[in-house]
Amino acid sequence: MAQAQDTPEQAEFRHYCRDWIEQNRPGPPPSRLPELPIEVSDAAQMDYLRAWQRRCYEAGLVGCDYPREYGGGGHTGFQRVASSELSRANVPYLINVIGLGMAAPSILIHGNEEQKKRFLPPLLAADEIWCQGFSEPNAGSDLASVQTRAERKGDGWRLNGHKVWTSLAHFSAWMIILCRTSSQHRYDGLTFFVAPIADTPGVTVRPLIKMTGESGFNEVIFEDVAIPDELRLDDVGKGWTVAMTTLLHERGAAEGAGGGGGLSIDERIDRLVQLARRTPREGGSAWDDAVLRDRIMQLQIRAEGFRQAMRRSRVEALCDHPMRIPLQGKVLMTELMQDIAAVALEVMGAHASLYTGDENAPDAGMWSHAYLNSFGPTIAAGSSEIQRNILGERILGLAKSK
Amino acid sequence: MASDDFGFGEDARMVRDLARRFLAENLGVDTLHALVAGNATAADAARTPPLAWDRDLWDRIVELGWTGLCIPENAGGVGMGRIALAALVEETGRAALPAPLMATLFATQVLLEAPGEAAHASLEEIARGRTAALAITNSRGSWDPAESDVRGHAAGLGTTLGGTASFVQGARKADFLVVSARTDDGIGLYRVAANAPGVAVHPDHILDLTRDQARVSFDHVEVDAAQCIAAPGDGASVLAHAWPALLTLVAADLCGAAEWQLQTTAEYARVRTQFERPIGFFQAVKHPIVNMMIEVDRARSLVYAAAEAIDSKSDDALRLARMAKAAASDAASFCSGRSVQLHGGIGFTWDSPVHIYFKRQKHGQFLFGDGIAQRAALASQMAA
Numbered sequence: 066m067a068q069a070q071d072t073p074e075q076a077e078f079r080h081y082c083r084d085w086i087e088q089n090r091p092g093p094p095p096s097r098l099p100e101l102p103i104e105v106s107d108a109a110q111m112d113y114l115r116a117w118q119r120r121c122y123e124a125g126l127v128g129c130d131y132p133r134e135y136g137g138g139g140h141t142g143f144q145r146v147a148s149s150e151l152s153r154a155n156v157p158y159l160i161n162v163i164g165l166g167m168a169a170p171s172i173l174i175h176g177n178e179e180q181k182k183r184f185l186p187p188l189l190a191a192d193e194i195w196c197q198g199f200s201e202p203n204a205g206s207d208l209a210s211v212q213t214r215a216e217r218k219g220d221g222w223r224l225n226g227h228k229v230w231t232s233l234a235h236f237s238a239w240m241i242i243l244c245r246t247s248s249q250h251r252y253d254g255l256t257f258f259v260a261p262i263a264d265t266p267g268v269t270v271r272p273l274i275k276m277t278g279e280s281g282f283n284e285v286i287f288e289d290v291a292i293p294d295e296l297r298l299d300d301v302g303k304g305w306t307v308a309m310t311t312l313l314h315e316r317g318a319a320e321g322a323g324g325g326g327g328l329s330i331d332e333r334i335d336r337l338v339q340l341a342r343r344t345p346r347e348g349g350s351a352w353d354d355a356v357l358r359d360r361i362m363q364l365q366i367r368a369e370g371f372r373q374a375m376r377r378s379r380v381e382a383l384c385d386h387p388m389r390i391p392l393q394g395k396v397l398m399t400e401l402m403q404d405i406a407a408v409a410l411e412v413m414g415a416h417a418s419l420y421t422g423d424e425n426a427p428d429a430g431m432w433s434h435a436y437l438n439s440f441g442p443t444i445a446a447g448s449s450e451i452q453r454n455i456l457g458e459r460i461l462g463l464a465k466s467k
Numbered sequence: 468m469a470s471d472d473f474g475f476g477e478d479a480r481m482v483r484d485l486a487r488r489f490l491a492e493n494l495g496v497d498t499l500h501a502l503v504a505g506n507a508t509a510a511d512a513a514r515t516p517p518l519a520w521d522r523d524l525w526d527r528i529v530e531l532g533w534t535g536l537c538i539p540e541n542a543g544g545v546g547m548g549r550i551a552l553a554a555l556v557e558e559t560g561r562a563a564l565p566a567p568l569m570a571t572l573f574a575t576q577v578l579l580e581a582p583g584e585a586a587h588a589s590l591e592e593i594a595r596g597r598t599a600a601l602a603i604t605n606s607r608g609s610w611d612p613a614e615s616d617v618r619g620h621a622a623g624l625g626t627t628l629g630g631t632a633s634f635v636q637g638a639r640k641a642d643f644l645v646v647s648a649r650t651d652d653g654i655g656l657y658r659v660a661a662n663a664p665g666v667a668v669h670p671d672h673i674l675d676l677t678r679d680q681a682r683v684s685f686d687h688v689e690v691d692a693a694q695c696i697a698a699p700g701d702g703a704s705v706l707a708h709a710w711p712a713l714l715t716l717v718a719a720d721l722c723g724a725a726e727w728q729l730q731t732t733a734e735y736a737r738v739r740t741q742f743e744r745p746i747g748f749f750q751a752v753k754h755p756i757v758n759m760m761i762e763v764d765r766a767r768s769l770v771y772a773a774a775e776a777i778d779s780k781s782d783d784a785l786r787l788a789r790m791a792k793a794a795a796s797d798a799a800s801f802c803s804g805r806s807v808q809l810h811g812g813i814g815f816t817w818d819s820p821v822h823i824y825f826k827r828q829k830h831g832q833f834l835f836g837d838g839i840a841q842r843a844a845l846a847s848q849m850a851a
């Protein structure tokens with residue numbers, strides 16, 4: 066039952082997690098959960114998921130590696146175990162995904178004692194939901210060009226600006242926010258804050274609708290929002306450094322804060338093969354079409370290649386550069402998901418026109434929905450184009466594209 | 468059962484690292500060019516393509532134990548796993564080694580799967596430095612042993628071979644051949660000396676400057692019982708057992724050469740300036756090079772997984788080997804095209820080493836079946 070790389074303590078903890086999960090599976094949600102935690106838009110679903118995270122936290126499956134004085138379990142290497150057990154158990158995801166994946170590490174590393182004690186325990190328990198305020202209408206890939214201003218006012222600050230793509234803002238108590246405190250210096254003029262969002266004068270949260278027709282993110286307007294200096298994270302002018310910490314953990318957040326929402330790559334490809342086998346085409350099935358079969362096998366090879374690459378990245382003797390494979394992870398995973406859905410549409414042919422809600426849509430319209438949704442991950446958290454810039458520059462030493 | 472490190476131990480690492488150093492010192496790109504591309508017009512005009520290899524280098528390679536790496540110690544070899552061999556072959560691919568190493572290794576993989584004295588004796592010969600070639604393909608380029616164009620007829624206790632094997636790798640440098648022949652009782656495998664009466668090697672004029680290929684015709688070639696590697700009826704099974712290793716080795720060679728293409732092109736993009744910038748600044752140059760890296764890494768990971776599966780006698784070895792070959796063929800093809808294109812005009816010239824690798828990769832891409840062929844085989848093997 067233990068994984069090859071578990072210590073005896075981790076193996077015992079894995080046992081414990083597995084047993085606890087089995088005995089404490091939640092009942093069904095009030096309505097069908099969206100694929101990703103950041104897509105939750107329904108208050109009833111939010112309550113259900115917060116209760117689930119709280120129970121996981123109280124049982125010791127959340128915040129395992131955070132120090133006890135900040136509400137954590139005080140362990141080392143236990144979170145990986147708990148997360149993997151939650152992921153494989155097909156239970157609902159942990160809803161405070163931005164808090165867990167981005168805000169908490171940033172606060173732990175850059176916050177002072179008061180901030181750690183104030184923010185981490187309710188974050189881990191999902192009593193307070195968090196969102197991230199980085200991107201702006203004019204600052205996406207070029208994050209350092211953010212213009213949301215934080216100006217000194219008495220003992221505190223005044224925030225003015227416009228953040229965009231902020232998932233979960235409508236449920237959030239707090240936002241980790243990157244602001245400009247000086248227009249003299251591009252990077253040194255940035256400062257990081259924690260901003261109150263819920264019921265805060267001057268803060269307006271407006272939902273943005275994705276091309277799928279669902280909510281999934283918001284824009285947040287700040288008009289003269291007053292915050293005390295106690296909410297500043299790290300020094301004035303250290304904003305870029307803190308943001309880099311946050312982004313380092315963002316990929317981790319995207320990859321797994323509990324499973325239970327979406328299908329794995331292997332499951333998707335299996336379903337795709339089944340779809341091809343049962344879709345009629347030219348007297349046979351789509352699986353009989355050599356071109357479609359070849360496309361599907363290419364996806365299988367990419368999936369297996371990804372799996373083996375993750376194994377290889379842990380074997381120093383078989384890697385040229387420690388970051389060469391890890392830095393490819395996002396691009397490989399997100400583009401593979403996109404291409405799986407795209408091939409499914411090719412398999413479906415005319416039926417690809419049918420969307421969720423149509424009773425004749427193959428697999429309840431999941432493929433078109435998945436294909437549309439797949440552009441979120443290829444664009445967000447460092448678009449595929451930016452990822453390739455990073456790979457070319459950091460691994461191959463090519464001149465920076467700026 | 469997959470281990471944490473693909474079974475790539477310290478010994479394997481030492482062999483690989485030594486190989487890399489040895490090849491860097493003895494077969495740098497200028498040496499390679501002089502050896503295989505010294506004279507463009509002569510190569511083109513020759514009725515029989517020149518055999519460009521360095522026998523001293525080959526003797527040293529044998530001394531280093533490369534040909535015997537996977538041969539059991541009781542046959543004079545080193546007794547290491549396929550993971551060690553795959554890593555070694557990556558290095559020889561990286562150097563575009565013009566020597567009968569790959570050809571000899573192909574024959575070795577088949578011999579390793581055949582029980583009996585004839586196979587054992589042949590392995591001993593290889594461990595001592597003899598070169599070999601595998602003759603199993605027909606004139607249509609089919610790799611299916613059941614379609615061999617060589618027939619075998621029982622003659623007393625031995626067999627008489629007649630017909631032609633095509634696309635034989637390394638035939639012109641081989642001391643002996645491992646030949647598959649169709650008989651009335653099924654496929655048999657035979658060891659035939661390259662200079663045996665009735666054996667004629669007809670060189671192909673190939674694109675690849677670093678290797679050789681030929682048709683080999685058999686005109687009443689008599690082989691006695693001691694030269695029967697696999698009796699009629701057993702040959703197909705022996706070949707099938709060797710197939711994962713054959714695919715994995717070609718894939719490893721393709722990966723090593725593709726890594727050279729990647730690093731060389733990246734280096735060029737770092738130093739070549741136009742419009743007052745290193746050309747790697749431009750994403751139209753940067754992104755394809757990154758895509759080369761992505762493809763090479765995918766193929767390499769699959770090569771190691773396949774080699775590990777062979778070493779652990781996993782049922783999954785053939786599937787992983789086919790995937791490795793498909794990924795490596797595609798990586799080689801992509802890296803070849805991009806390496807020429809992104810070197811600009813220079814990449815298009817004979818004087819540059821880029822075309823040497825381009826041609827070697829084009830050859831390897833199709834050897835034992837390219838990505839299309841592997842994917843078709845994978846799909847047909849999927850459970851309903």
